[in-house]
Amino acid sequence: MLRVGILVSGGGTNLQAILDAIDNGTITNASVEVVISNNAGAYALERARKHNIAAECLSPKEFSDREEFNQALIAKVDSYHLDLIVLAGFLVKIPESMIAKYRNKIINIHPSLIPSFCGVGFYGLKVHEAALARGVKITGATVHFVDEGMDSGPIILQKAVEVLPGDTPEILQRRVMEQAEWIILPKAIDMIANGNI
Numbered sequence: 001m002l003r004v005g006i007l008v009s010g011g012g013t014n015l016q017a018i019l020d021a022i023d024n025g026t027i028t029n030a031s032v033e034v035v036i037s038n039n040a041g042a043y044a045l046e047r048a049r050k051h052n053i054a055a056e057c058l059s060p061k062e063f064s065d066r067e068e069f070n071q072a073l074i075a076k077v078d079s080y081h082l083d084l085i086v087l088a089g090f091l092v093k094i095p096e097s098m099i100a101k102y103r104n105k106i107i108n109i110h111p112s113l114i115p116s117f118c119g120v121g122f123y124g125l126k127v128h129e130a131a132l133a134r135g136v137k138i139t140g141a142t143v144h145f146v147d148e149g150m151d152s153g154p155i156i157l158q159k160a161v162e163v164l165p166g167d168t169p170e171i172l173q174r175r176v177m178e179q180a181e182w183i184i185l186p187k188a189i190d191m192i193a194n195g196n197i
């Protein structure tokens, strides 16, 4: 059984997609052991509690500097003996020492077709604003392994989504979630849990 930890900052719809996929058998051989957020108000933590999953909050504000926060984050993650760490809308930079320690064991979901609209400053709605500003007709989502760069690790899965006339960033974000993110993130976890990658 793959022991999975999920790191989140916000609403946690991707977390919910993972929990649903485990419940309905789309993901097999995996269990979510903990959900960790940098933000105490993240609704994702509530989703975890409703599912009887350990919900932990570690806010950088509670620490005197970033290095102290980083060490606490690594210690917290270590304490759950995880096989896979999933960044599901986690907007904190992962410390390099954690990336080295968990090489090829951290995956991220990004709401565009990498290498478009990714890297520093591209997160959440900003990604969709940039896609609309450029006028692309196809966007999508990417699941990739996390390396030391920003959105630069090896790609695991991608799925394309159409941009439609009249789209706002919010409408496009929702379509990318429904048609891509909530499908490929659970699929990638199932592939890893079953040795298909």
Ligand code: GAR
Residues within 6 Å of the ligand: 008, 009, 010, 011, 012, 013, 014, 015, 044, 088, 089, 090, 109, 110, 111, 122, 123, 124, 127, 177, 181
């Ligand atoms: C998702 O769209 C995810 O792809 C994005 O944040 C959102 C989190 O939503 N992540 C990034 O932009 C990372 N660069 P959720 O909390 O509802 O899953």
